[in-house]
Amino acid sequence: MRLFELLLFLSNIGLFALTVLLKKGRRRIPVFVASGIATLLLVIHWTVEGYRFQLFFPYCITIIFLAISGYSYFRKTGPQKIPRFMLGSAYTVIAIMLVVTAGFMYAFPVFKLPEPTGEFKVGTQTFHFVDTNREEIFGEARDGKRELMVQVWYPAQAGTGKYAPFIPDTRILRYMAANYGLPGFTFGHLKYVSSHAYSGAEVSSAQTSYPLILANPGFGSSRFLHTSQAENLASHGYIVAVIDHTYNTFATEFPDGRITTISTNDLFSPDHDYRTESGNRDKLGKVLTGDVAFALDQFEIIQSGQIPSHLKGRIDLGHVGVFGHSIGGATAYDASYDPRIAVGIDLDGGLYRLRYREGLRKPFLFINSESEFEKLKMVMDNRVYTEAELKRMGNTREWMDQVTEDKKLELERMRESVDSGGQFLYIENSEHLNFADVQFISPIFKMLGITGKIAPERANSVINAYMLDFFDRYLKNQGGVLMKGPDSRFPEMKFVTSL
Numbered sequence: 462m463r464l465f466e467l468l469l470f471l472s473n474i475g476l477f478a479l480t481v482l483l484k485k486g487r488r489r490i491p492v493f494v495a496s497g498i499a500t501l502l503l504v505i506h507w508t509v510e511g512y513r514f515q516l517f518f519p520y521c522i523t524i525i526f527l528a529i530s531g532y533s534y535f536r537k538t539g540p541q542k543i544p545r546f547m548l549g550s551a552y553t554v555i556a557i558m559l560v561v562t563a564g565f566m567y568a569f570p571v572f573k574l575p576e577p578t579g580e581f582k583v584g585t586q587t588f589h590f591v592d593t594n595r596e597e598i599f600g601e602a603r604d605g606k607r608e609l610m611v612q613v614w615y616p617a618q619a620g621t622g623k624y625a626p627f628i629p630d631t632r633i634l635r636y637m638a639a640n641y642g643l644p645g646f647t648f649g650h651l652k653y654v655s656s657h658a659y660s661g662a663e664v665s666s667a668q669t670s671y672p673l674i675l676a677n678p679g680f681g682s683s684r685f686l687h688t689s690q691a692e693n694l695a696s697h698g699y700i701v702a703v704i705d706h707t708y709n710t711f712a713t714e715f716p717d718g719r720i721t722t723i724s725t726n727d728l729f730s731p732d733h734d735y736r737t738e739s740g741n742r743d744k745l746g747k748v749l750t751g752d753v754a755f756a757l758d759q760f761e762i763i764q765s766g767q768i769p770s771h772l773k774g775r776i777d778l779g780h781v782g783v784f785g786h787s788i789g790g791a792t793a794y795d796a797s798y799d800p801r802i803a804v805g806i807d808l809d810g811g812l813y814r815l816r817y818r819e820g821l822r823k824p825f826l827f828i829n830s831e832s833e834f835e836k837l838k839m840v841m842d843n844r845v846y847t848e849a850e851l852k853r854m855g856n857t858r859e860w861m862d863q864v865t866e867d868k869k870l871e872l873e874r875m876r877e878s879v880d881s882g883g884q885f886l887y888i889e890n891s892e893h894l895n896f897a898d899v900q901f902i903s904p905i906f907k908m909l910g911i912t913g914k915i916a917p918e919r920a921n922s923v924i925n926a927y928m929l930d931f932f933d934r935y936l937k938n939q940g941g942v943l944m945k946g947p948d949s950r951f952p953e954m955k956f957v958t959s960l
Contacts, residue, residue, distance in 0.1 A: 469502045473559060522558060577695070673702065683711060783797060794821065797823055812871045821874065823883075
């Protein structure tokens with residue numbers, strides 16, 4: 462919560478208290494002075510911090526109190542006789558407005574992202590890539606080429622000026638709200654959240670080059686919702702490129718002002734049978750995997766200097782990793798069949814296209830939420846769902862039998878990667894959205910069970926520590942301590958020793 466918005470809210474409570482507690486003849490001067498203070502705080506708040514809709518009621522209360530108390534003070538007239546019913550109603554409305562405002566401020570805070578833990582400052586740059594060899598199959602203009610926005614975070618020289626904003630394109634926020642079924646203005650305040658990266662900063666000269674990590678958001682997510690993970694890895698000496706998978710993110714803005722919104726949800730329907738749904742997921746996955754390969758092609762061009770960037774000559778293309786969340790985690794796994802990619806991490810994502818390939822013989826780290834692990838454990842234990850459980854889930858036995866069949870193949874693939882140097886872990890008290898920065902947006906998500914009981918800051922800290930340790934082990938030939946087994950510093954992280 463920001464300082465001046467908090468002071469403004471408290472001043473409104475003070476105004477209300479003075480009006481209710483002081484007798485009519487003694488209110489005039491104190492209320493007028495308090496109204497002046499509240500108005501000053503309002504002006505400072507608007508100027509320094511910026512307005513937001515969650516404080517609409519305090520804005521109204523402040524202005525109304527100033528107008529009424531100013532009129533009363535300068536007229537110097539005696540107190541007007543107001544019917545008790547009207548006065549009581551006005552007090553009730555103001556009290557409700559203040560309570561609602563407190564709820565809004567709690568539910569939608571202007572939060573701070575966790576500080577990166579590494580020694581490097583962080584720079585950021587965004588690229589627009591066009592793949593002339595692939596047709597766009599998800600957009601309205603079916604004859605278009607596949608376009609991507611890719612944001613890069615990297616080790617930087619000491620930056621100057623302000624940090625880049627958390628939200629790269631504020632116009633997309635209304636689409637984010639719509640994705641959660643909320644009014645378009647709900648997340649407007651996120652434009653005030655800052656990152657810890659400097660736009661366009663020079664690459665740090667501490668090393669000649671830095672390993673590259675490609676990252677993939679989940680279904681209906683966005684690149685900026687992995688800012689804290691990207692910044693942390695960059696602060697430890699990695700170049701991290703997060704791909705906005707066009708039409709699979711809730712919205713993507715391009716340099717010419719066009720905004721694309723999610724359309725891949727059209728692939729999925731409750732009317733489909735399991736094999737149709739699975740086939741459509743594979744169809745989407747093939748495009749997402751192609752995005753990673755194409756992005757890697759582009760970074761080879763950036764390395765050569767054909768695309769202007771501070772990153773020219775600074776990318777270690779001999780040490781490339783990949784990670785992702787949800788279907789982005791599956792994308793990370795599938796993209797790792799590319800011989801240019803050495804290692805990868807899947808954050809709570811079920812795999813796709815498993816029947817098209819042999820096992821991946823590379824180190825791969827799987828970190829699951831506790832709820833997702835419990836589902837996999839039922840498969841490992843050959844648990845059969847009861848009719849009541851199936852009814853509660855809204856699934857048929859035929860559907861679940863096919864899910865179980867695919868999950869057994871998925872577990873086999875996980876086992877092969879673990880045998881090649883990977884690990885399979887899960888985090889106690891975590892849910893699916895604890896693996897992205899959406900967990901910081903509202904504490905209401907925790908109450909609704911969208912995120913787990915674990916505190917967002919703690920979940921972020923645990924995930925970042927294990928991701929860094931795994932990438933350090935295979936891309937820098939250092940670290941790897943956390944991969945050896947349970948660690949008392951991270952009791953939430955559980956190792957699955959038998960698949």
